[in-house]
Amino acid sequence: MTEAVQIRPEQFPLTRECPFSPPKEYRDLREEAPIARVNLLDGKWAWALTRHEDVRTMLSDPRFSADRSNPDFPQMVMGRVQDDDAEKSLISMDAPEHGPARRAVLGEFTVRRMEALRPRIQEIVDERIDAMLAGPRPVDLVRELSLPVPSLVICELLGVPYSDHEFFQAHTATMVSRQSSVPDRRAAFQAVQTYLGDLILLKEKDPSEDDLLGRQIIKGREEGTYRHRALVAMAFLLLLAGHETTANMISLSTVALLENPDQLALVKADPARTLPAVEELLRYFTIVDTVTARVATEDVPLGGVTIRAGEGVLGLGFAANRDPEAFADPDDLDIERGARHHVAFGFGPHQCLGQNLARMELQIVIDTLFRRIPDLALAEPVGKLAFKDEAAIYGMYSLPVTW
Amino acid sequence: MKLIADVGRCVGAGQCVLTEPDVFDQSEDDGTVVVLVDEPEGDQLEHVREAVRVCPSQAISLSG
Ligand code: HEM
Numbered sequence: 395m396t397e398a399v400q401i402r403p404e405q406f407p408l409t410r411e412c413p414f415s416p417p418k419e420y421r422d423l424r425e426e427a428p429i430a431r432v433n434l435l436d437g438k439w440a441w442a443l444t445r446h447e448d449v450r451t452m453l454s455d456p457r458f459s460a461d462r463s464n465p466d467f468p469q470m471v472m473g474r475v476q477d478d479d480a481e482k483s484l485i486s487m488d489a490p491e492h493g494p495a496r497r498a499v500l501g502e503f504t505v506r507r508m509e510a511l512r513p514r515i516q517e518i519v520d521e522r523i524d525a526m527l528a529g530p531r532p533v534d535l536v537r538e539l540s541l542p543v544p545s546l547v548i549c550e551l552l553g554v555p556y557s558d559h560e561f562f563q564a565h566t567a568t569m570v571s572r573q574s575s576v577p578d579r580r581a582a583f584q585a586v587q588t589y590l591g592d593l594i595l596l597k598e599k600d601p602s603e604d605d606l607l608g609r610q611i612i613k614g615r616e617e618g619t620y621r622h623r624a625l626v627a628m629a630f631l632l633l634l635a636g637h638e639t640t641a642n643m644i645s646l647s648t649v650a651l652l653e654n655p656d657q658l659a660l661v662k663a664d665p666a667r668t669l670p671a672v673e674e675l676l677r678y679f680t681i682v683d684t685v686t687a688r689v690a691t692e693d694v695p696l697g698g699v700t701i702r703a704g705e706g707v708l709g710l711g712f713a714a715n716r717d718p719e720a721f722a723d724p725d726d727l728d729i730e731r732g733a734r735h736h737v738a739f740g741f742g743p744h745q746c747l748g749q750n751l752a753r754m755e756l757q758i759v760i761d762t763l764f765r766r767i768p769d770l771a772l773a774e775p776v777g778k779l780a781f782k783d784e785a786a787i788y789g790m791y792s793l794p795v796t797w
Numbered sequence: 798m799k800l801i802a803d804v805g806r807c808v809g810a811g812q813c814v815l816t817e818p819d820v821f822d823q824s825e826d827d828g829t830v831v832v833l834v835d836e837p838e839g840d841q842l843e844h845v846r847e848a849v850r851v852c853p854s855q856a857i858s859l860s861g
């Protein structure tokens with residue numbers, strides 16, 4: 395049997411058509427070639443998956459590896475930042491290593507544990523909004539609310555001093571930007587790595603039950619599995635994933651609701667609508683799109699083609715989340731859609747570990763922001779706002795608002 | 798309908814608990830799924846069907 399392999403000219407990563415729409419090529423790919431070979435920055439190619447069902451199938455199949463240190467893993471930025479012998483973090487592990495490593499921290503992120511953080515998160519959000527209300531207008535929401543909230547929360551949870559946030563926020567921004575040079579990204583990576591290594595060395599002397607890193611040291615030692623390098627890698631991932639993502643979702647959600655007053659009115663009228671609205675906003679923006687890539691470790695038949703061992707695959711979450719087969723009128727923002735089968739947090743064994751923290755942060759911020767500042771408005775038209783077109787995680791550089 | 802959870806497959810995303818907290822819980826220890834109601838009925842059964850749909854690791858199923 396011959397397979398009609400679709401070879402396409404698209405060069406990844408692609409740019410969003412506008413802040414609210416996927417790259418225009420996604421629709422063509424999904425309609426004409428839902429599993430197609432596309433070009434990567436480094437001259438290689440990978441399979442691009444654009445259908446919801448295929449993306450879910452691929453991400454749940456253990457024959458696709460998440461090992462980002464594999465030279466065949468599809469690269470979205472030029473140049474490796476980590477050394478070959480770098481400790482793998484959760485997001486790069488495969489079975490059988492991944493399961494036990496994930497379970498070692500999972501207990502920290504259960505729905506119940508996250509609920510216990512609610513009062514403290516509410517307090518943090520209220521303090522930031524107090525400060526906004528007390529200061530001059532317009533205000534840059536990114537600086538005053540979107541970034542500090544998740545950053546404070548993850549710092550407190552991990553036991554990382556928030557006073558150092560400017561240091562690691564600046565380095566994180568360098569790391570996720572496709573515009574940073576390779577030496578700059580390497581230097582940023584190394585700086586945060588060294589910082590966390592030193593911090594964890596200190597904690598090892600007198601680990602506390604009051605923070606996640608301390609608890610991991612105590613638990614790991616009891617079970618005889620404790621390794622310094624593994625905890626540094628975990629801390630790094632949690633710090634990075636814990637604030638860039640949620641911060642960007644806070645800013646984008648605010649813009650989307652302000653631009654869709656009918657949807658905002660629904661949210662304001664009933665707080666029970668906020669959580670479903672968060673779910674829809676996650677689907678609508680899918681800020682983590684090309685990160686859900688994998689490399690095949692065996693030949694795998696998928697949707698009429700055979701993906702060979704060593705070939706890279708992009709499970710394009712943003713395309714999947716706008717697939718009309720999975721979501722009716724997928725390009726509409728409809729907070730009453732009630733569709734939770736989106737892949738904004740990925741799918742399969744790597745599905746976002748921090749998702750219940752992210753949901754709660756978003757819920758509290760949106761509720762509190764529009765309740766306390768009901769006449770919040772953009773201080774500049776959407777067309778003038780600075781969106782992160784060149785970042786691996788989509789979002790906003792700044793968001794001037796007034797009231 | 799009997800509700801079956803495969804703890805070995807569960808990745809602890811907690812989507813089931815979000816969907817139906819009266820039927821699902823997560824272990825304090827490693828975050829994996831704990832079934833509170835073996836044979837859900839009525840509304841609960843509907844919610845369990847939704848949980849089966851959103852679970853990222855096919856760790857929960859209904860049979861019978
Ligand atoms: C709106 C916010 C967020 C979004 C959209 C998001 C998205 C994602 C996605 C798509 C993945 C899967 C990557 C893959 O399959 O290759 C992932 C994994 C992960 N996320 Fe998130 N995330 C968010 C917030 C957070 C937060 C707040 C934390 C930490 C506190 C976090 C920690 C992680 C970790 C540790 C993983 C790796 C899990 C594993 O490999 O088993 N994320 N996230």
Ligand code: SF4
Binds near residue numbers: 828853
């Ligand atoms: S939704 Fe699935 S993976 Fe997540 S906790 Fe429940 S059973 Fe486990």
